[in-house]
Amino acid sequence: MIKVAKEVNGTTLTLRLSGSIEETVNLDEMVGATPAEIRVDCKEITRINSVGVKGWIKYFQLLQSKNTKLTFFQCSTAIVEQINLISNFTCGGTVESIYVPFACTNCKAELIALFRTTDLNADAIQLPELKCTKCSGKAVFDDIEEEYFSFLSR
Ligand SMILES: [Zn+2]
Numbered sequence: 001m002i003k004v005a006k007e008v009n010g011t012t013l014t015l016r017l018s019g020s021i022e023e024t025v026n027l028d029e030m031v032g033a034t035p036a037e038i039r040v041d042c043k044e045i046t047r048i049n050s051v052g053v054k055g056w057i058k059y060f061q062l063l064q065s066k067n068t069k070l071t072f073f074q075c076s077t078a079i080v081e082q083i084n085l086i087s088n089f090t091c092g093g094t095v096e097s098i099y100v101p102f103a104c105t106n107c108k109a110e111l112i113a114l115f116r117t118t119d120l121n122a123d124a125i126q127l128p129e130l131k132c133t134k135c136s137g138k139a140v141f142d143d144i145e146e147e148y149f150s151f152l153s154r
Contacts, residue, residue: 001019001020002017002018002019002020002021002025002045002052003017003018003019004016004017004027004030004031005018006031008035011035011036011037012035012037012038012039013031013034013035013037013038013039014038014039014040014041015031015038015039015040015041016041016043016044017040017041017042017044017045018043018044018045018046019044019045019046020045020046020047020048020049020052021045021047021048021049021052021053021055021056022047022048022049022051022052023051023052024051024055025052025055025056026055027055027056027059028059028062034063034066034068035068036067036068036069037068037069037071038063038068038069038070038071039071039072039073040070040071040072040073040093041073041074042072042073042074042075042076042079043074043075043076043099044076045076045078045079046076046078047078048078048079048082053082053086053089056089057086057088057089057091060090060091060093061088061091063091064091064092064093069093070090070091070092070093070094071093071094071096072090072093072094072095072096073095073096073097074097074098074099074114075095075097075098075099076099077099077100077101077112077143079098080098080099080148080151083095083151084147084148084150084151087154095117095151096116096117097114097115097116097117098114098115098117099112099113099114099115100112100113100114100115100127100141100143100148101141101142101143101148102130102139102140102141102142103139103140103142104132104134104135104137104138104139105137105138105139105140106132106135106137106138107132107134107135107137109132109133109134109135109139110142111130111132111133111139113130115127117152120149120152122149122152122153123153125145125149127140127141
């Protein structure tokens with residue numbers, strides 16, 4: 001199930017989506033009337049399957065056709081995966097920030113860190129080393145660079 005929390009700030013609507021998108025979700029009905037600018041917080045989206053993706057694209061394409069300014073931020077790793085797989089997943093919107101998976105080289109703990117896409121150079125990704133929150137060991141990027149960041153060079 002997906003939950004939608006709305007926050008209006010002037011002419012901008014922020015949508016905080018949370019949960020898994022695995023069935024036909026009627027975002028149009030859940031969100032209602034929309035202003036000219038929408039920011040979508042994707043931090044809490046844990047999963048999205050092919051049915052969910054269809055509903056997602058249908059909804060955001062509708063907004064795109066209304067010339068809504070779309071920004072996706074705090075994209076979870078599940079969302080980044082889709083952005084990479086499906087070229088029109090963001091329907092003309094901007095990806096402002098993404099979560100990047102790291103793993104501790106010592107205790108194997110997994111952690112995520114938030115990066116602004118403008119701070120990531122598509123041609124030469126340079127990620128800092130993080131300190132593991134559990135054992136203070138060294139945590140390094142834990143995915144395939146060419147895949148996880150491929151949307152940056154579109
Ligand atoms: Zn550790």
